[in-house]
Amino acid sequence: MAETAQLSSLSEQLVATGFERLAQGMPAVLGSSQFARELPFSAPEGWQSVCEPSWEQLAARAGELLADGPLLLVPTWERRMNPARRRATDPDSYYVEVVTSCRPPSPDAVMAVLLPAQAWVSDRPWAAEMRTKVAEHWDTLLVVYMSGTLTHLHANVESAVVFLRARAQTRPVLKVFQVPRPRPDEAAVVKDFERLLARQGGKGEHGYVLREPPGPEQGLHFDSFDPHILQRREDLAGFGAVNALGDLFTFHLAPFSDTALKKGRHLTSSKDPGGVRMVRPRDIGRDGTIAPPSEETLWATIPADRQLAAGDLVIRRLIAPFMVPPHGFFTAEIGEKDLPAAASDQVVVLRPIKPLSRPQARLITMFLRTPLALTLAGARLATTTMEALSALPVPQPDEALTKALDELTAAKQQFKRWEQEADSVIESVFLEKTAARARARVIDSGRALRLRVEAASLLDDLGHSVRTRFPYPIAYRWRETEARISAGDAQAAYAAILDTAEQLLCYVAQLVLAFTHARQLTFGAVTAIRDKLAGGRSGPGFGDWANVLNEAATSRQLNNLPEAHPLNDIRKLLAHADAEKARQALSKRRNDQAHLRRVDPIDLPHAIDIAFADLTHLVERARFLADLPLIEITDIRWDAFARSARVEYRELAGDHPVVPTRTMTSPNNNLEKGSLYLRDTDGGLHLLRPFLIGRDCPTCRTWSTFHADRVPRGAVVFKSLEHGHTWEDTSPGMRRLLSQVGLV
Template identity: 85%
Template sequence: MVETTRLSSLSEQLVAIGFERLAQGSPRVLSSARFAQRNGLIFQAPEAWQSVDELPWDQLAARSGELLANGPLLLAPTWERRTESDGRCAVGSDSFYAEVMISCRPPSPDAAMAVLLPASAWVSDRPWAAEMRTKVAEHWDTLLVLYGAGMLTQMHVSMESAVVFLRPRAQTRPVLKVFQVPCPRLDDAAVVKDFERLLARQGGRGEYGYVLREPPGPDQGLYFDRFDPHILQRREDLAGFGAVNALGDLFTFHRAPFSDAVLKRGKQLTSSKDPGGVRMVRPRDICRDGTIAPPSEETLWATIPEDQQLAAGDLVIRRLIAPFIVPPHGFFTAEVGEDDLPAAASDQVVVLRPIKPLSRPQARLITLFLRTPLALTLSGPRLATTTMEALSALPVPQPDEALTKALDEMTAAKQQFKRWEQEAESVIESVFLEKTAARARARVIDSGRALRLRVEAASLLDDLGHSVRTRFPYPVAYRWRETEARISAGDAQAAYAAILDTAEQLLCYVAQLVLALTHAQNITLGAVTAIRDKLAGGRSGPGFGDWANVLNEAATSRQLNNLPEAHPLNDIRTLLAHADAEKARQALSERRNDQAHLRRVDPIELPHAIDVAFADLTRLVERARFLADLPLIEVTDVRWDTFARTACVEYRELAGDHPVVPTRTMTSPSNDLEKGSLYLRDTDGALHLLRPFLIGRDCPTCRTWSTFHADRVPKGAVVFKSLEHGHTLEDASPDTRHLLGQIGLV
């Protein structure tokens, strides 16, 4: 019985559109007498197209030249391969279609042909495929490659095909368009529309395809993800974690020969009760969550030489993966721990052993990355099994110092929570273990008290007010505490004023950070001119609008786009970059202006105004949470060790709503730190000088240590104003005025 295969309805529609746009006509179809590796299976042309009698494979190239002289052609060469003497199919260059493709010649400069091939012919990097594409490229330019799984009926749904549109070789290479039919498909009409838009494009990317202005050489496999602009961008973005290494630079790769059959044949199988038995880790044992499943009744045990067993720190990966269809996960990967040993890997598991010992954050980040869909995408064409070559070349991110610290802290927190959970479980289970109910009751109450206090303290961290009062820099935390106190006291006028004051001082503090950090980068913002003019005026210094201008300019300044990823300005710039924060800032600014110009809120409407204004302030503070990771530091003493090339630094971390904090000690590689000056410490631990934009002094009015910024520069003196309470400090030193001139404020 003769069976036929044909293009699916969607594939037929897309190919027809391709011919209409690229060849201005419907094609004739030329196919082989036996299309696929199955007796009697032939390719059937769409009804609307003229079909030429099927020919033996070795006549297709010559016949295609004759037909191309009269119009466009769809060529469907046989996908069969020569067989070896034992009946097995040969691979690679022994495919008949490779010889057909190499032999095809365009009869005229305007000939147009599309070829239906297995996708592997165009995506594989293997020598036979690269050679075929190279010889084809001597005579043809590739205009379009259309990929899709399930494009042909009577073929397995996972079988990926490619329809390649070719034109005779021209002096100027045309742009190359690549399209992949999504699988599974949700909306055929949307796929068709996106395909039509792609054919009209001369650059860029659509939903399911993209245009390559500079097509790769034919020696490179053109699998869809390899040159996808979205994937290339995400690959480059990996460097944002710190660094990127090929997996093969960090690990050696092993695949043990221990299949079930080999173990059985070698009489190596044993049981868990055997002291010499080793647990075999098979693909099903590597779980999606990155763990190795505990032994079960189906677990195999065997006697394996010690040098072929797994070691703590090894990574194990399932070798078998689902081809063609992108799963919602990446490689099934797990890190081997001490609790998993002794163990060995089966032949369907790839073992990665670190070349050098990895830190816990390194190993953790690599394992997490390998489990993402991006890792599977970057590993190369979708094949049924993971290859050593693909894994070796796979780029993986390496954490920088800040991310390493964060991962360490998260791991420590996870372990601490687990200990607390175990402690709580132990207390609960001990209820009926005491000799008397009274003793059991007392034990639960006493032992549970510390646990309850820990939970209460942890819960407070989700409260924004608590975070601001305890972790934000002192000037902001002090103002926030003042606002909360005024609101709770019920004095509406004082509460409303405190909200507006806090909003202004929050922007002022962050603006001072921007001015100090941009000055250190030799960048001058345009907003500095307005601030300089107001300082020189001598009557009223810069205010709410000036600080907002600084932050808005920083958010959009191109000069700041190329800063290192960990530079604190990258976080600071986001404060007003969000529409909700900018809207809240504008509303608070208008309220501040109304208040200053005696357009005060009516007492009856004041409670509602307080609610709305405090909500806007809260929105701003939420966007300023990065301040908790950028501590304000006052250096109290510095002792430089010339031989060690480090400085012992005593400092006060001014976090929270009170200036009385303990003195701490750290080491620094810098020998230019200033005793008595304020610094910003970033997430990498680097210190950034804030003087003279912000200075710390005892206030002459309230005798409290306070932070000050330049407010006015009348003749003969510089007047600084406190961020905490608005008191002023006058400095008549010529050096101070000269210093402000050096930074552009005078």
């Protein structure tokens, strides 16, 4: 009751504020005594309250009061007494006739009407017809949805206060507001409401402005036009494709209610060979499972063509507005273990039109259990209709997401097998004839399990992930840094930390340069790099690579990249304030070191701790590199008839360049033997030459990755990311190639 009183007080403030901003003069409140002995809306102090004994006279009385000023009309919500004489398409409430009969007596007449929200959001014929008739004489200025306004109804029943103004030639913008629940901060809600009334576009916290309102035939459900919800609806395409649920499933409502089963004497028991388990709403768990049979489970004889089948989805029907769950539809997929079974009349059955893949079915079921699915289906106000469910957009996984879901499912199943294996070993402790044999069995059988756990736990260790999964140049530098730190050589450790930070940014910046060149984009930061390359003395450094990454993060030219493009992850590397702060700190240390402002040996241990923490932060942000392998193509064989190439390559992941040769197929016939490529999460290959070149180092004879460092006359000097060694290319073709990509 306390919450209802609070919301009632808030509703008075909102209605009063609406009249204050949209009309001139003190409003009157007109209601009908047929609804109750007193007005269901508590009028603010100073407002005239008029109670009309007969609902038939409400429209005429409203016209009289509107001639004197603005009006709040509170028509009766009572239903007509003799529904047998009505057609199925006729409205069952008096307020429809009252509202459609009201006419504005003057061009500046303003009237607000307190209605059930269903009248303004429903797509049913009677509601659409009512709104259409209202629109012939009135423009809708504002709709405020709220609960707890009417003390005679359940506190969760939602109502709408609709502000109307006499129809004008120019259609005004429409403002829509929804009072939040539960227990809103009244002052904050009123302030947000006032800001919305002052807006001519955009969105507030609890409302928004529609510059192009929908036609009256379309229900104005708050969530259906919320810009945030519409954006999330569009974002579903990021999973892959989007289909309407009705394009994938047929919908069935079973006629098997508990009462009908009992009357028809269809009920039986679980012991009956012909008995079929009835799946009722309570059997569908929030986690997507079907509860096992219990003492309350019903069993019945159901025809085979009315029974559930493996692959069917079952959904709890929503009975009333206050029963709408806050999390999403209770949805489960029927498996072989759940059969034979049939659905009760309070369960919606979705049967696939065509067989769905496991990732498809899994993603759809997961989505239906989210609040977003419930919102998009329009289930906030009332029972979800079959039409709304059929039109509900659901995501379909693309190839990359399908593969990821398959791998996660396989991992989950593998973990279950390992768990069962561990249980078996533990339970066998006292099954052996002697304690010695039991001890040996536990130690021997558990060894493999323990090693698996140790290997899995290493994946949570950043250092292990970098050394084993990051691209070779970064993994090599990280390994050297860890080795220097553990050896206790402070000067070497400090230098290694700064070198690793610079080469991390250098490597990622080279990727940016390669990707942007492929898209024929030019960055301003490239100009500074080109000048330093041409200088011939010292090449680009820490700051230049950071400038490339910062420009990539803010470039509007990259805002419409495909979802799976590697640049989307790269742009986020320095986008976070904490990562940029770490980068700046390391850059300053690098500059100080280069200009002989070195750390005092006494302070060096502390400086190492801080610098390594900053480096760790940057590497954490660069974890996406583990999913973007650096590969060197070693051989290609093109099959002109199959239109595919057999590609042999080395995946340069981890801290050592000696790795096995692998094989894959590619639809491209323009791949280069001996060149470096980056493979994205969709399997696409991106050429990195000439920004990164892989070859044996002439100094240390180790395979290394090189980038352009200086371009003196007649030569190009490349520097290794791993150890800083250089090699010189004097061929005119290399200089010409760097000119083509904008580095010379």
